[in-house]
Amino acid sequence: MSVNEDLEYAVVGKFSYGWPNIQELWKIIPKQCELKGDVNIGLLCNRYVLIRASTMEDYINLLSKSMFYIAHRNWYYPMRTFKWDPLFDPEEETSIAIVWISLPALPPNIFDRETIFSLAAAVGKPLQVDLATSNKTRQSCARVKVEVDLLSDFPKRVNVGIKKKTGEIVEKWIDIKYDYLPKYCKSCKLHGHNEKECFVLHLELYQKEDDNEIVDTTKEVASTKDDVEVEKKDKVETVKQKINNHQESWQENGQVEVENGVEVECLNDGTQKKEW
Ligand SMILES: [Zn+2]
Numbered sequence: 001m002s003v004n005e006d007l008e009y010a011v012v013g014k015f016s017y018g019w020p021n022i023q024e025l026w027k028i029i030p031k032q033c034e035l036k037g038d039v040n041i042g043l044l045c046n047r048y049v050l051i052r053a054s055t056m057e058d059y060i061n062l063l064s065k066s067m068f069y070i071a072h073r074n075w076y077y078p079m080r081t082f083k084w085d086p087l088f089d090p091e092e093e094t095s096i097a098i099v100w101i102s103l104p105a106l107p108p109n110i111f112d113r114e115t116i117f118s119l120a121a122a123v124g125k126p127l128q129v130d131l132a133t134s135n136k137t138r139q140s141c142a143r144v145k146v147e148v149d150l151l152s153d154f155p156k157r158v159n160v161g162i163k164k165k166t167g168e169i170v171e172k173w174i175d176i177k178y179d180y181l182p183k184y185c186k187s188c189k190l191h192g193h194n195e196k197e198c199f200v201l202h203l204e205l206y207q208k209e210d211d212n213e214i215v216d217t218t219k220e221v222a223s224t225k226d227d228v229e230v231e232k233k234d235k236v237e238t239v240k241q242k243i244n245n246h247q248e249s250w251q252e253n254g255q256v257e258v259e260n261g262v263e264v265e266c267l268n269d270g271t272q273k274k275e276w
Contacts, residue, residue, distance in 0.1 A: 097182045109162070185197075
């Protein structure tokens with residue numbers, strides 16, 4: 001197996017609050033993430049592990065949940081997963097994600113996997129259809145899992161030419177529905193929030209959350225123009241340093257949206273959400 005093939009289904013796991021040692025992770029990640037094929041797991045760098053799956057099914061499974069809760073010795077370690085990128089940088093999360101899209105009211109004559117994939121290609125890279133679509137037991141709506149770039153546009157419909165028996169080709173617009181689009185901040189290059197909710201871009205949002213701290217940092221009065229610039233830069237850096245803490249709460253909010261949408265994630269203890 002070449003290096004590239006070995007990394008075809010590679011996924012990065014990010015632990016935010018500690019992690020079991022790598023020898024333990026070799027055993028518990030395949031089991032708890034329900035991986036069926038061979039898998040190679042190694043520490044990438046601080047808090048990041050590289051999970052090299054060997055099958056498309058495991059790859060999709062790893063990227064389909066917004067958060068895994070890895071249980072070890074009566075503790076849960078939250079682990080988020082991202083598609084591995086050759087230019088992986090721990091400071092920047094990839095904008096690639098996997099989402100479900102639906103094509104409601106798709107005419108039965110074009111309700112086949114090949115056509116559905118070609119329609120879904122307008123959104124991203126189609127990976128798989130759901131069972132009901134595959135078995136054609138729900139002709140009212142086709143559902144496809146698609147790898148998307150969250151920085152790209154998401155079309156609400158796609159035009160298709162349907163050939164009639166007479167040879168005439170008629171155009172038809174097919175609607176595209178998105179079950180849930182993860183949030184991604186282009187400025188921070190992080191998942192879990194968008195630019196409107198970004199504390200770095202909107203310092204006033206941070207001020208609202210933590211009034212006391214901001215009041216403290218503004219007590220010192222800058223005496224020169226340079227001081228003002230330094231103070232402004234320092235404040236942005238402070239917010240950036242704390243962004244990871246808020247990131248988890250943003251992520252938890254995102255998780256709620258997933259729960260309200262299609263995929264409800266259940267923990268081992270039967271609850272649907274872990275409070276930290
Ligand atoms: Zn941001």
